[in-house]
Amino acid sequence: MSDLLAAVRGCTFDDFLLAPRFSVLERRDPKSIDLSARFSQHVSLKVPIVSANMDTITRSAMAVVLAEEGGLGVIDRGFRGGDIAAQVREVEIVKRTQHGVIPDPYTISPEDSLASASRTMQKSGVGTLVVVDGARKLKGLLTARDVRFVAGQKRVSERMTPLDKLVVHKGEISLDEAEQVMIQRKIKKLPLVDHQGVLIGLITAKDIIEQKRLPLATRDAQGRLRVGAAIGAKGDYLERAAELIKAGVDVLVIDIAHGHSVVMAKALEAFRARFGDVELVAGNVATEEGARYLAERGVNGIKVGIGPGGGCTTRLNTNFGVPQLQALVECRMAVGDRIPLIADGGIKRDGGIIEALLFGGDTVMLGNAFAGTTETPGETVHKSVVLPESQKVVRVPFKVFRGMASIGAMVDRLDVEDADSVDVETLGAEGLEFSVPLRGSARPVISGMLKHLSSSISYGGAAGLGELKKMFWERPEDYMIKLSESGRRESFER
Ligand code: XMP
16 A cells, blocks of 8 residues: 555656556446545545535536535535525525425414415425414415415415315335325325324425435435534534524534644534534545544545645645545555545546545535536626637637635635734735636536546446446556656547
């Protein structure tokens, strides 16, 4: 193993090719190949791809796409000063996108007016309200159809479908059984009650259809999409964590530029003291010592990468950092298989994904690779671009992509962490800001990555990602081809 460390010292993605081996796969279809991975000790994914917690990459829209495709999105914390509610809202949107059983469906009382029912439907975007009395006993269902064209002062009880006309299930039920009930009884909604008739949940046909349509999706025990969220290590981070946990976040990420630090140690201690064993990832680190430091402090996952990111100027400005493949090997050696590693940053082409995963990452975190997609936050701006062939000027839509330590991003969240140091010149920015042409949804970007990843597994002579990683770590020398300058040009310059 120390040979491997020596071989990757000073090296990153473009320094190696991988030697092809006898292929055992007859099809390279991502749906038939096991690509599953652990994001953290208790959060597993069917697809090892994560979107970066950057304010120009991941908010709810991106997090929904990632979770539906089998990966995970981590919502950034770069909201305006002290604005915890905005980040919490993004988490809530993801958690309410899909359900298995809805444990807390929107409810209304039989005595309420239809006008108030209409308002609740509009505000929540939900077309069916469960009617319950003061003791939460089920009384009926009220749908958007029931309130349409009806005078506002009428009571809910006058228009709802009453309990004696409803199909109701007593106790818990699996989604497969619920589907059978829905088919047999020709219903779209199945309320669940306990033995006293108290509402304990709701299953909808729409949610069952979604569960089948997206078999790889990353879901929690209740069938909701999973989502992560970043917090800092200072300022409002504990309060932010408390609110995010209340909103149902699946994993928190303490994300600071230099995670091997006294600041991180204090933050981890305070976090564990207050929140116990809530799933927690921390970073970033890039050395054996750094990874061990976090492991000893009980984190559930480690984010690896100091300065490889596409929007990042840390290495230019400070001359500190570790080439990403070396960083991954070091951190993997430090923690073994005990703690999952997130290979964060620097992946510029799909081939870099398999490298990051083989050299030590369990998942890859991507920023730049998703820049300019429809699901990224931020406004679209139109710029005039001259076409080289015709010299014609055309208006092209762009979106901004920026490092989280760029001046723009730092000024935007100044009052969260650095309320005392509003002097922009002293910020020491370590990130870039640039515009990227719009290029449609992130979904085809992800499916392209998965096809390429499946091909990599086929070339590597394995039947699945886990198997290829095992084969690689048993005999890395069979795979690694250190490139000469001309080998690199032949491989990656097009
Ligand atoms: P890619 O290459 O996928 O990397 O865009 C995403 C990761 O880059 C990191 N990041 C930064 N690093 N200064 C840095 O030193 C920055 O301003 C910055 N912004 C993002 C971050 O780890 C992200 O996940």
